[in-house]
Amino acid sequence: ENGITRPKGYKVSFHYNSRVEDMHFGKTHPMKPWRLTLTKHLVLGYGLHYAMDTYEAVAAGKDQVRAFHDPDYVDFLAQVSPQTFADLCAMPRFAKYCPPKHENDTIDLGPFNLSTSAGADCPVFDGMSTYLFLYTGATLAATHQLTTQQTDIAVNWSGGLHHAHRGEASGFCYINDIVLSILDMLRYFPRVLYIDIDVHHGDGVEEAFQRQPRVMTLSYHRYGPYDETGHKFFPGTGDITDTGLKGTVGEHFALNVPIPSGIDDRQYKFLFEAVTGRAIEAFNPSAIVLQCGADSLGGDRLGQFNINIKQHGECVSFVKRTRLPLLILGGGGYTARNVARAWCHETALATDNVLPDAIPLDIVPRPEAFQNRAHGNGLLYPPFQRLHNNECKDADLEGMVKKIDT
Ligand code: ZLM
Ligand code: CA
Ligand code: ZN
Structure with missing residues (x-):
């Protein structure tokens, strides 16, 4: 009826x-879990749930999180709230x-780079434990579906x-669900390739597997020298x-593609x-984990690239064409309406559906979020051209590809 079919x-x-x-990280904190509400509204509004098996996530267990994280840190995360923070900090442990x-x-x-101050990257907020163990539980359930071959x-x-x-x-991240997932995958798959198109360097994942030749990490990210304010673009790592x-034995199993600001669709596609x-x-992976951070889109509140949703999605399609078991994850993304557009579009690509470009405003509960005077209510409408000065020269990008290839 809505034209949505199973792949x-x-x-x-x-x-x-x-x-x-x-969940709220804080009044003006850039990370807004509400972007997930908008994403859900679009996915359901278009009827994409008819194309997939949908699972309600349950919280991960502390034991599962300890597979990577320090036991003291896990116990702290499991108990912390704005109310318990001071008392926990006072405990000798x-x-x-x-x-x-x-x-x-x-x-x-x-402790653990956590704070109740408003300006912190990793604040302690109400419901935080619930949030952390839920997003982790969702990733581990998704991983289980892949490792038991119940899904592709x-x-x-x-x-x-x-x-x-x-x-x-670090950087709005408390539990590294990606590392936990890859650790599970290594019990079933000989080699796992991790690809990260978030505008930030995937440092936590790279670091966790720096001695592991069965995991190759590949991150595309904004990177460059100190800016006017004396800071590097977060987290400041990921040089070529x-x-x-x-x-x-882990040497040569991390790849980094450091990119100047303003890269456009054509250049990103090439890279x-x-x-x-x-x-x-070269690596011949047995499975792939793709982190689809939407802060690499043009117009993102924190990002500095000029990528449109169509090209962001083409990265997903490119990886999908390998037909390897694939875990697709979110990540950053700070202009909520565009995050929702991109991730809905990518859910459609994953299920081989083509969506009508006009967002079904009568079906989404918050139509005003997708109505824009300048750009209309298109799903893929390319509203982000040249927001950041393009500092990328084709010759430099070609040079980078050659350098990485060796
Ligand atoms: N200050 N509030 C990406 C993670 C990026 C470190 C500079 C904190 C912010 C940012 C927090 C409300 C992913 C840094 C920043 C200000 C030291 C970063 C709270 C605005 C606010 O208004 C804000 C008062 C806050 C944080 C901006 N932080 C912008 N960029 C980065 C972390 C995470 O997308 O890769 C994956 C989810 N942090 O630059 C400072 C150096 C803390
Ligand atoms: Ca990245
Ligand atoms: Zn990011």
Whole structure:
């Protein structure tokens, strides 16, 4: 009736729990779980749930999270809330992780890079434990569907939190669901390729597998010298010369594609297809994890690229054409309406559906979110041309591909 069909010859599973939507990192904090509400509205509004097996996610267990994370950190995350934070910090078991205080600190840092201060990247907020263990549970359920061959493509838009370290939160990420997923996959698949199109470097995943030749990590990200304010684009790692831990068996199993600001669709397509194609050919993965951070889109509140939704989606299609078991995750994305557009479009690509471009405003509960005076209510309407000055020169990009190939 709505024209949505199940894909022929393969299966897609979709993992989600609406309880993640009510979370607030803080009033003006850029990370808005509400973007997941908008994504769900579009996916359901277009009827894409008819094309997939949908699963309500359950919270991950502490034992599952300990497969990568430090046990003290896991216990802290499981108990922390704005109400319990001070008391937990005072416990000797956790106090030893608190950094010494400095006079002119604007942010009161607690243990594990967590804080109740408003300006923190990783604030402690109401319902935080629930949120963390749910997005992790969704990724682990998606992974289970793949490793038990019950599905071919598994999707969790609430996952993809690539910066979290073993014993420390970083860059809006607390539990590294990607690392946990890949650790599970390694029990079934000989080699796993991780691809990261978030505008930020996938440092947490790269670091976790720096000594593991069975995992290749490949991140595309904004990278460059210090800006006017004396800062590097977060997290400041992922240089082209960073190819894994030197002198270990993991050397050469990390790839980084550092990109100047303003890259356009044509240039991104060239880079992505050349480098990803070569990586797949050389590494011969048995499964792929694709982190689809939507902050690489033009017009993102934190991003600095000029990629349109169509090209972002073409990265998903390119990876899907390998026909390898594929885990599709979310990640960053700070202009909510565009995040929802991109991830809905990519859900359609995963299920081989072509959506009418006019967003069905009568079906989405918040039509005003997708009505824009300048751009209308198109799903793929390309509204982001040249928002950032394009600092990418074709010759430099070609040089990069050659350098990475060696
Ligand atoms: N200050 N509020 C991407 C993670 C990016 C580190 C500079 C904090 C912000 C940002 C927080 C409400 C992913 C850094 C920033 C201000 C030290 C980053 C709270 C605005 C706000 O208004 C804000 C008061 C906040 C944070 C901007 N933080 C922008 N960029 C990065 C982290 C995560 O997309 O890759 C995956 C989900 N942090 O640049 C500072 C150096 C903390
Ligand atoms: Ca990236
Ligand atoms: Zn990001």
